Amino acid sequence: MSEPVRIQEADFSQDEEIAALKVSSKSIGGIATFLGCARDFSEGRDVSEISFEAYGSMALAEMQKLRSEAIDRFGLLDARIVHRVTTVRAGDNIVFIAAAAEHRAAAFDGCRWMIDELKQRVPIWKKEITPQGESWVTPHP
Amino acid sequence: MIKVLFFGPVADRVQTREMQVEFAPGMTLHDVIAHIGMQYPGAFSIVSFIAVNQQQVHDKQTVLHDNDEIAFMAKFSGG
Numbered sequence: 001m002s003e004p005v006r007i008q009e010a011d012f013s014q015d016e017e018i019a020a021l022k023v024s025s026k027s028i029g030g031i032a033t034f035l036g037c038a039r040d041f042s043e044g045r046d047v048s049e050i051s052f053e054a055y056g057s058m059a060l061a062e063m064q065k066l067r068s069e070a071i072d073r074f075g076l077l078d079a080r081i082v083h084r085v086t087t088v089r090a091g092d093n094i095v096f097i098a099a100a101a102e103h104r105a106a107a108f109d110g111c112r113w114m115i116d117e118l119k120q121r122v123p124i125w126k127k128e129i130t131p132q133g134e135s136w137v138t139p140h141p
Numbered sequence: 142m143i144k145v146l147f148f149g150p151v152a153d154r155v156q157t158r159e160m161q162v163e164f165a166p167g168m169t170l171h172d173v174i175a176h177i178g179m180q181y182p183g184a185f186s187i188v189s190f191i192a193v194n195q196q197q198v199h200d201k202q203t204v205l206h207d208n209d210e211i212a213f214m215a216k217f218s219g220g
Contacts, residue, residue, distance in 0.1 A: 036220050052219070053148055053149050054148075054219070055146065055148050055192070055195075055212055055214065057195055058192055058195040058212065059219075061195060083219060083220070094220070095219070095220050115220055118219060118220050119217065119218075119219060119220045120217065121217070122217060122219050122220075123148065123190070123192075123212070123214055123217055123219075124217060124218070124219025124220070125148060125149030125150070125215065125217065125218050125219065126218045126219065127149070136149055136150040136153070136215070136218070137218040138216070138218070139216045139217060139218045
């Protein structure tokens with residue numbers, strides 16, 4: 001069974017992540033997921049690739065903390081966070097977040113909170129590679 | 142020695158991902174920033190987060206210890 005929080009180059013399988021959640025508890029009544037993927041445009045420019053960089057050890061520790069906080073805060077039964085750090089092309093997967101709870105409200109709220117917090121707290125940066133050149137992305141709310 | 146790490150856009154400005162700074166007793170985070178800032182003026186204008194031993198710190202008077210690891214980071218843009 002893979003770790004519930006991971007940073008990896010390789011793509012992930014949503015089915016495998018969800019299956020891992022489902023075996024963790026028979027009390028799960030709902031699983032909310034967020035899949036972040038690469039767009040082929042940004043601020044009016046074509047984007048051919050997005051390259052990610054992370055402060056790996058700190059990013060992983062922060063993601064683990066984030067998962068634990070989400071479980072406590074929303075009463076989740078389980079949660080998973082997987083972020084790729086590599087170079088991706090349009091349509092490729094970037095990040096997967098899943099929140100499992102007895103009822104849907106906690107699952108939705110926990111999932112939304114985790115992706116919002118990840119963007120604020122986890123030391124990962126993305127660089128967009130366009131036909132005009134490369135540029136680091138300025139964070140969006 | 143103090144290990145200093147740079148990531149993303151900050152690494153681009155400093156043109157390296159890692160450097161070593163000689164440790165001196167009583168040294169603070171501010172001392173390291175001043176030392177690097179002299180060599181790379183403007184490098185810190187985009188630094189939004191600083192971590193010492195992977196813990197975010199806000200106080201530049203934080204006293205450092207030999208073998209500490211400092212990271213200078215721009216705003217995060219993961220996800």
